[in-house]
Amino acid sequence: MHNQKMEEERLTHSENRRATTLQRSREAAEPTIRFHAVTKQYRGGGGVDEITLDVYPGEVFGFLGPNGAGKSTTIRLVLDLIRPDHGEITVLGLDVRRQGIEVRRQIGYLPGELTLYEKLTPRALLTHLAHLRTGVESSHFESLAEEFSLDLDRPIKDLSKGNRQKVGLIQALMGDPKVLILDEPTSGLDPLVQQSVHGQIRRACTEGRTVFLSSHVLSEVGQIADRVGLIREGRIIAIDDVTNLRRHSAHLIEAETDGEINLDHLRELPGVSEVSVAGRTLTFKAAGPLTPVMSMLASVDLLDLVVREQTLEELFLAFYAQDHAPS
Amino acid sequence: MRPRRRQRIVLRSTFERSLFEERRALVAWTLGLFTYAFVMTAIFPTIRDNPALKTIHSAYPEVLRSLFAIGDMTTGVGYLRVEVFSTVSPLLLIIFGALWGGDLTAGEEDRGTIDLLLANPLSRQRVVLEKWASLVTGLVVASLGLGLGALVGIVVFDLGVSVSALTAATVAVCLIGVLFGSLALAIGASTGARGLARGVTTVLAVAAYLLSTLPDLVDWLRPFRPLSPWYHALGTDPLASGFHLWHLGGVAVATVAVLGAAIVGFNRRDLGT
Numbered sequence: 001m002h003n004q005k006m007e008e009e010r011l012t013h014s015e016n017r018r019a020t021t022l023q024r025s026r027e028a029a030e031p032t033i034r035f036h037a038v039t040k041q042y043r044g045g046g047g048v049d050e051i052t053l054d055v056y057p058g059e060v061f062g063f064l065g066p067n068g069a070g071k072s073t074t075i076r077l078v079l080d081l082i083r084p085d086h087g088e089i090t091v092l093g094l095d096v097r098r099q100g101i102e103v104r105r106q107i108g109y110l111p112g113e114l115t116l117y118e119k120l121t122p123r124a125l126l127t128h129l130a131h132l133r134t135g136v137e138s139s140h141f142e143s144l145a146e147e148f149s150l151d152l153d154r155p156i157k158d159l160s161k162g163n164r165q166k167v168g169l170i171q172a173l174m175g176d177p178k179v180l181i182l183d184e185p186t187s188g189l190d191p192l193v194q195q196s197v198h199g200q201i202r203r204a205c206t207e208g209r210t211v212f213l214s215s216h217v218l219s220e221v222g223q224i225a226d227r228v229g230l231i232r233e234g235r236i237i238a239i240d241d242v243t244n245l246r247r248h249s250a251h252l253i254e255a256e257t258d259g260e261i262n263l264d265h266l267r268e269l270p271g272v273s274e275v276s277v278a279g280r281t282l283t284f285k286a287a288g289p290l291t292p293v294m295s296m297l298a299s300v301d302l303l304d305l306v307v308r309e310q311t312l313e314e315l316f317l318a319f320y321a322q323d324h325a326p327s
Numbered sequence: 328m329r330p331r332r333r334q335r336i337v338l339r340s341t342f343e344r345s346l347f348e349e350r351r352a353l354v355a356w357t358l359g360l361f362t363y364a365f366v367m368t369a370i371f372p373t374i375r376d377n378p379a380l381k382t383i384h385s386a387y388p389e390v391l392r393s394l395f396a397i398g399d400m401t402t403g404v405g406y407l408r409v410e411v412f413s414t415v416s417p418l419l420l421i422i423f424g425a426l427w428g429g430d431l432t433a434g435e436e437d438r439g440t441i442d443l444l445l446a447n448p449l450s451r452q453r454v455v456l457e458k459w460a461s462l463v464t465g466l467v468v469a470s471l472g473l474g475l476g477a478l479v480g481i482v483v484f485d486l487g488v489s490v491s492a493l494t495a496a497t498v499a500v501c502l503i504g505v506l507f508g509s510l511a512l513a514i515g516a517s518t519g520a521r522g523l524a525r526g527v528t529t530v531l532a533v534a535a536y537l538l539s540t541l542p543d544l545v546d547w548l549r550p551f552r553p554l555s556p557w558y559h560a561l562g563t564d565p566l567a568s569g570f571h572l573w574h575l576g577g578v579a580v581a582t583v584a585v586l587g588a589a590i591v592g593f594n595r596r597d598l599g600t
Contacts (some may be wrong), residue, residue, distance in 0.1 A: 040598070082597035101448045109446040115439035119348055124336040131339045132447040171443070213456050 022226050023172050023241075025117060026056045030093060032179055032210040037261075038087030040073055048234040051087070052128045055212050060205050062225030062242075063214040070234040071214040072112040075183050079109055079110035093177060105133070105167035112183030112214070116156050122167045123152040128169050144170045147196055148279055163186040173200055182213040186220060198224050202243060222246075245315050250287040252308045254321065256280050259300035285310075334498070341454055343463035349427060353465050357472035362418065364473050367410045368480025375401050393543035400434050403486030407477065409565045412496045414536075416473055417503050417561060421532045424466055424508025429524035431458040432593060433515030440600045452590050454514060459586055462508050472502035488566070495565035502578045503560040507532050509585045517592025519599070532557075556581055 011089040031054035041047040048070040055061040063071050076082050078089055089096045091103045117125055122145070130136035145152050150166040157168070165188045172182060180201070186194045201211050201224055215221045221228055222242060229239040250271070259282060267275055271287035280303070286293050290307075297305070337345040346353070350560065374380055384397045391397060396413060399405040432455065435441040474497035481488045507528050515524035540556035542549040552558050559574040 076442070079442070081442060081445055082600060101450055104446060105448040107446065109442070111439075111442035111446070113439055114443075116443065117344070117348070117440060120336065120338075124338065127336070127444070128338040128344055129447065131337075132341070132449060168443075271417075 010134040018226070022056070022059050026054075026059075028064065031055060032057050032211060034088075034090045034094060035074070036088045038077060038084045038089055039200060040077060040082065040084045046070070046234065048077075048231075051080070051228060051236055051237060053239065055210055057210050058205050058208045059225055059226045060201060060211040060213065061272050062221035062228045063212065063231060064216070064218060064221045064228050065214075066216055071216075071231060072183055073234075074231070075084055075112070075212070075214060077110075077179055078181060079104065079107070081295060087267045100199035106178045108175070108177035108180045110168045110172040110185055114168040114289055116164055118155075118157045120265045121153050121155055122150060122159075122170075125156065125167065126171055130174065138274060140176075141174045144173055144200075147200075148193055157195040162193070165189055165194065169197060169200075175205075176204070176207070176209070178209050180209065180211045180213075182211065184215055185213055186215075186217070194220075206243050210241075212286070249315055250285045250310050252283070252310055253286055253293065254281060254283045254304075254308075255297055255302060256304040257297070258303055261296070261300055266293075266296060269296070332371030340457060341449070342457040342461050345431065346464060347460050349461070349465060352423075352427070353468060356419075357387065360419060360469055360473040361476035362413055363419075364416070364476030365480045368407070368477060368484050368486055371403065371406050371412075371480075371484050371486055374406060377401075378545065390544055394540050394586055403488045404492065404567050407481075407486065407488060407493075407496075408564065411473075412470045412478060412500060413561060416501045417529065417546075417557070418532070418536075419468060420466060420473075420500055420504030421507040422529070423469060425511040425525050425528040425532070427465065427513045428508035429521050429528065430460055431462065431512050431515060433521040433524055435518050436519045436599045437521055451531060451593050455512070455586075455590050455593050459509060459512060459589070463505055463513065466501055466504045466508060470497055470504065473497060473500065478481045492566050492569060495569045498570070499560040499563075499565045499575065501583070502575060503557060506556050506560075506578055506582045506585065509582050509589065513585050513589035513592060516589045517596070519596065 031232060034054075035051045035053040038051040039047070039049050041049070045066065051070075063074065064196040065071050073082070078091065080094055080096050080103070083097065092105045092106055096103050098125040117128075120128065125136060130138060130141065142152070143168075148166045148170065150163060150170070150274075154163075156164065156167065169182075169185060172180060182201075185201075188196055189197065201213070205211055205226075213221075213225070224243075225242055227239065227241050228245065230237050250273075261282060263275060263277070263321055266272055266284065269286075269292050271289075272293065273287070274287045275282070275284040277283075336347070338347055359361070379400050381399065384392065384399060387397050396407055400409055432441070435444060445451065464500070474493060477488075477493055477497070480486065481493065510531065511524045511528040514527055515521055518524065535557040536554045538548065538551060538555035539562045542552045552562070555562070556578050559571075559577045563571040563574050567572065
């Protein structure tokens, strides 16, 4: 318990340091990816509306939102696969419409709905893509395949979803592009490979490269990203540092008790809020260390206990409802 | 476990990949056209030696004669024209071209591989050009199959058709296949709809065929005949009269125009949505 706490503190410390470094680099550097008032509406509905967003060198930007919120639309606009109705997108100072070829030379892209050339093996596919990009050595994708434990010589049509995803990730990562754009990178992967992918993403940003990733898996974005943007129905509703959000993170606790708990006493504990009672069920929110709360609960007959971490989205919404309410 | 054999395939470009993916169909079509042309020439001796067939064509109603180019089948040229070059082989090459051309970009959009392709530092124009080049290469190979099958038959069964006449007819058939294959590419690239590309191309090919042949019967259609690329490629009877460069040039110009439309159409679209 003690060790764990120290570990947490150490992590928080290094996170804070990293956040400060990134803060400085944001102030100093030109953004790697810049969206300026980008709108793309589809005839049948959907799309994105007035997206304005900067992503900086060396940062992992997590783009978070439910399916259909406009994450893939935003990403495909950067690749010039679709064109905005208005607004401007630049990557490393280059316009994605007018200088698309130069832009894409700097980007490794994992499509959200990944489809591969079924008739090839991963080796033949990656060799082919390496030729289209020029300057990518086959040894690079071979070592990535080893890390992700992917068989390069088994026909793609026989591969599972997870193995296909590995092929998609390898083609995005190979050649160490300056900008990584990953649409739902770890979907379909087992936890071990997920860790490898996270490792690759971290390596990329420590090398000063930029990672823009989308996910609807909230915990993942929280784990890997430096900053998070929340998108809903085509609009970015919040952008903030993950460490900043973490500070406000809380546990949601639901306890069924047989005895009486002194509610006033509970409310006075540091970090406890939103206490409510319905019959024998007590629910409240606890931010910060849980020990005082737990020892209080241990003093009565506890029939059932559910402790759930607040999701990033709840955190976002709570945080913004409270601190950034329009004044 | 036995180590799996490594697939040592190196595809350096979209052009190479496109040909690679179509290789089985291409081999099948080429062999099929070779066999078709050869088998048709093999039947020729029995036709030639049948005196009744010398005049039977005049017994057909005129509408059938002009529609299916039925003529004197007892000469090698007349026979090959009717049985191989006037209708069947151009239609086969058009079908091959339309199936492939319609799939070139629209198929990648439909299957969802377009993201993987266009995320690379390539222009859309280049992708269309490389894919078109693979289509042309494929159609040239298939036409060579047809021409070679006919050539072997001409020699073996003594049809008395010159190599230059055969070449002229084969080139004409190939050009008409390339034109309609390019049209299917253009429609697919401009709409993303593979079925539409194939369907519209087939309808237009049939229309071009009718517009080339029907004016013999329908006077008022005659002024419109020059609009038919089929007429410029095959209406000049290349097997009997050789190359007609102006007419073939017209088909080539139309092809380039269609290719230009494919590039423009592909360039301005939202892909794979």
